[in-house]
Amino acid sequence: MEKQKTRILPLLPLRGLLVYPTMVLHLDVGREKSVQALEQVMLDDQHIFxxxxxEVAVEDPTGEQIYEIGTLSKVNQMLKLPNGTIRVLVEGVQRGKILRYIDxxxxxxxxxxxxEExxxxxxxxxxxMRTALQQFEQYINLSKKVTPETLASVQDIEEPGRLADVIASHLSLKIKEKQKVLEIIDVKDRLHHLISLLNNEKEVLGLEKKIGQRVKKAMEQTQKEYYLREQMKAIQKELGDKEGKSGEVATLKEKIEGSDMPEHVREIAFKELDRYEKMPGSSAESSVIRNYIEWLINLPWTTETEDRLDLNHTExxxxxxxYGLEKVKERVLEYIAVQQLTKSLKGPILCLAGPPGVGKTSLARxxxxAIGRNFVRISLGGVRDEAxxxxxxxxxVGAMPGRLIQGMKKAGSINPVFLLDEIDKMANDFRGDPSSALLEVLDPEQNNTFSDHFIEEPYDLSKVMFITTANNLATIxxxxLDRMEIISIAGYTEVEKVHIAKNHLLPKQLKAHGLKKSQFQVKDEAIVTLARQYTREAGVRSMERQLASLCRKGAKQLVAGEKKRVTITAKNIEDYLGKPRFRYGQAEMEDQVGAATGLAYTTAGGDTLSIEVSTTPGKGKLSLTGKLGDVMKESAHAAxxxxxxxxxxFGIDPQFYEKTDIHIHVPEGATPKDGPSAGITMATALVSALSGRAVRKDVGMTGEITLRGRVLPIGGLKEKSLSAHRAGLQTIILPKENEKDIEDIPESVRNDLTFIPVNHLDEVLKHALVGE
Incomplete structure (x- = not known):
């Protein structure tokens, strides 16, 4: 160290400030001791340390709280301000180090x-020096706090130490960093440290600039979007669309909040709404998303109608x-009774199986x-696409939910009565198998989480009361079939048909044709004639059509003024409907040789089947005609x-098969016929034709035959019995094992028929053939 010198001077502690040598600075002084020190300085030689x-917060610092290295400065000017503080202009002269404090x-x-430097x-x-100046220039270019003029003034400095001090004074450094520069006495070390500081500051400023540009870009984008949205609103307003998409989004949001959907579905709806809002309206996906949101809103998720659990009211x-249909009514009443006890029974899945026109669909309605539920019906006839x-x-494109979800939307509640009509008429092809897709729907254990491809979220169908209808269970x-509870509905008896026509169909047709009871009347005997001679069906659809025809013809007569009152009787019904289409009953008028009456089950209910056998001299050839199926042909061969x-x-020539040709024919050859239940009928007709013994005219029979003559059980006895009753037969021969099914036959039919259960063909022949 060179020549050193000591001095005793008043001390002015600085808070948050630092003065370098050659630096000129304004200070505001307010502390009492500092003001006294300044006044003393002005009396002496104007020098102060x-x-x-x-620590900035300390009001009355001691020696330990003040840095040792400071600056000897000259007070060039002092001015007292009105608020009591003193503003001074100081100029740094030289570095100094505190040796001791004088109290x-x-x-x-x-x-x-x-x-001394x-x-x-x-x-x-x-x-x-050159490096420091270059770095400082780059720092000025990045920083907006230092003016370019400052660089010009700094470039004129020739002393290295002074250059370092001046540059350090212009940097945005913390006081500790600035103090460190002040404490470095060696000039080269000071410049080295300064260059390092400049490098750091440059990096920080570079990052700040990048961040600033990024923020600015984001703000510009936001402003651009805002501007465009405002433009869009203005255009929509001009076009007459006052609210535009924003209004639509607000409406949808309100609907989502007001809907009954569960929380997880609501979250998905809001997520999709957010996507919809950001998507341009011209986008194809925009309409798909909107459609999806509306489906979520309109579907009932928790809305439930209250069941009217009153057995008497329902009945x-x-x-x-x-009228009739006791089994179905009983099953519905059972369901209501259990619901009344448990309040939580899953919806049953009933399948009403029976011929057309017996009221399956209207029964579901x-x-x-009766139980106060919403009703929805979908027809599955011809459906061949799983979607x-x-x-x-x-x-x-054009995606939409399946018919189940569409039906639930229409129902508006999660517990409707849901009718799946014509479930036996579904088909399948390369687009999938819809009947397999129904397996999940019609399973009470699975349908609480039914998954629709469009909705995607699990939907609860467990509270729905599913009723399905079918004409033919064989095609399901x-x-x-295993998932459904089958309730068979057979055809109506003549008594039931007359009752239905009188109390249900006729009032309905009168109302539909604008007729009053005082103007148009159909007598009871006319309805009986209508049932016997103009309709031959299991249901009552054809009868309703004939009644409609009567109403139309009667209306014409009334309007034309031909009559003031129209009365239809058994005698004049022919004038309105023409000649009878069917003769009452299909029973033969007399006992016939080689002709037996069988009972058949068809999709339209039961029917009688006349089987005829003729024998001619020949070589034992067997001919079968009448459009018979394979099973029917096999029955003929077995017989x-x-x-x-x-x-x-049987009293037949044992060699008949060598010299007799046999021809078996089933009339109505245009209608395909198949099934094993004509076995005993064919055998009876054969024995009759070959032995010459006549078959009793009032006997109908059904049963499968074996090579040993055993009679095996068949199905559809109830329908077959109704057809026999309709045909005017009096005795029915049936397999012994079907004896239990007689209970299902309506009492009015049971009372008019004689049932003969048999185990063997010998018993059949004993009851069916005339004579020994």
């Missing part, structure tokens, strides 16, 4: 050692709407009315084999 406090009551005084002018110092309504049941995925796949094996017992 400035050193910075380590004074009025102000702090210190003994300092002045630090060694002037450096070698090549290294020059290089450091009254069911009886009002339908009556069930809904009809499960819906389309939303990736397809086994697994699907013939049995007759040949027992020819002697």
């Amino acid at each position: 400035l050193s910075t406090q380590k 004074g009551e009025e102000y702090l005084a210190v003994e300092i050692e002045l630090i 060694e002037q450096q002018s070698d090549i290294e110092a020059q290089a450091l 009254t309504i069911l009886n009002e709407d339908h 009556s069930v809904a009315r 009809e049941i499960r819906g389309h995925r939303r990736t397809y 796949p086994g697994p699907l 013939l084999s049995y007759v040949r094996s027992r020819a002697k017992e």
Whole structure:
């Protein structure tokens, strides 16, 4: 160190400030001791020692709280301000180090050692100065706080130490960093440290600039979007669309909040709404999303109608709407009784199976009315695409939910009576198998989480009361049939038909044709004639058409003024409907040889089947005609084999098969016929034709035959019995094992028929053939 010098000077502690040598600065002084120190300085030689406090908050600092290295400064100007503080202009002269503190009551005084700087002018110092200036220039370009004029003034400085001090004074550094620069005495070390600081500051400013640009870009984008949205609103307003998409989004949001959907579905709806809002209206996906949101809103998720659990009320309504059908009514009443006890029974899945026109569809509607539920019906006839049941995925154009979800939307509640009509008439092809898709729907254990491809979220169908209808159970796949409770509805008896026509169909047709009871009347005997001679069906649809025809013809007569009152009787019904289409009953007028009456089960209910056998001299050829199926042909061969094996017992020439041609014919050859139940009928007709014994005219029979003559059970006895009753037969021969099914036959039919259960063909022949 070179020549050093000590001095005793008043101390002015600085808060948050630092003064370098050669630096000129304005200070506001307010503390009492500092004001006293300044006043003393102005009385002396105007020199004061400035050193910075380590902690800004300290009001009356001690020696330990003030940095040792400070600056000897000259007070060039002092001005008292109105608020009591003093503003001074100070100029830094030289670095100094506090040696000791001198206690004074009025102000702090210190003994300092002045630090002389060694002037450096070698090549290294020059290089450091140049580097520092370059770095400072780059710093100014990045920073907006230092003006370019400052650079010009700094470039004129030739002393390395002074250059470092001036540059440090212009940097945005913390006080600790600035103090560190002040404390470095060696000029080259000071420049080295300064260059390092400049590098750091440059990096920080570079990052700040990048962040600023990014924020600015984001703000510009936001402003651009805002501007465009405002433009869009203005255009929509001009076009007459006052609210536009924003209004639509607000409406949808309100609907979502007001809907009954569960929380997880509501979250998905809001997520899709957000996508919809951001998507341009011209986008194809925009309409798909909107359609999806509306489906979620309109579907009932928790809305439930309250069941009217009153057995008497339900029974009254069911009886009002339908005559007969006791089994179905009983099953509905059982369901209501259990619901009344448990309140939580899953919806049953009933399958009403029976011929057309017996009231299956209207019965389901009556069930809904009786228990106070909403009713929805979908027809599955001809459905061959799986998407009809499960819906389309939303990736397809024109995607929409399946018929189940559409039906639930129409119902508006989660517990309607849901009718799946014509479930036996579904088809399948390359587009999938809709009957397999129904397996999940019609399973009470699975349908609480039914998955539709369009909706995607699980939907609860467990509270729905499913009723399905079918004409023919044979065409329903086994697994699907297994999930349903089958309730068979046979055809109506003549008594029931007359009652239905009188109390249900006729009032309905009168109302439809604008007729009053005083103008148009159909007598009871006319209705009986209508049932016997103009309709031959299991249901009452054809009868309703004939009644409509009567109403139309009667209306014409009334309007034309031909009559004032129209009365239809058994005698004049022919004038309105023409000649009878069917003769009453299909029973033969007399006992016939080689002709037996069989009972058949068809999709339209039961029917009688006349089987005729003729024999001619020949070589034992067997001919079968009448459009018979394979099973029917096999029955004929089995019957013939049995007759040949027992020819002697039946009084037939044992060699008949060598010299007699046999022709078996079933009339109405245009209608396909198949099934094993004509076995005993064919055998009886064969024995009759070959033995010459007549078959009793009033006997109908049904049963499958074996080669040993055993009679096996058949199905559809109830329908067959109704057809026999309709045909005017009096005795029915049936398999012994079907004896239990006689209970299902309506009492009015049971009382008019004689049932003969048999185990063997010998018993059949004993009852069916005339004579020994």
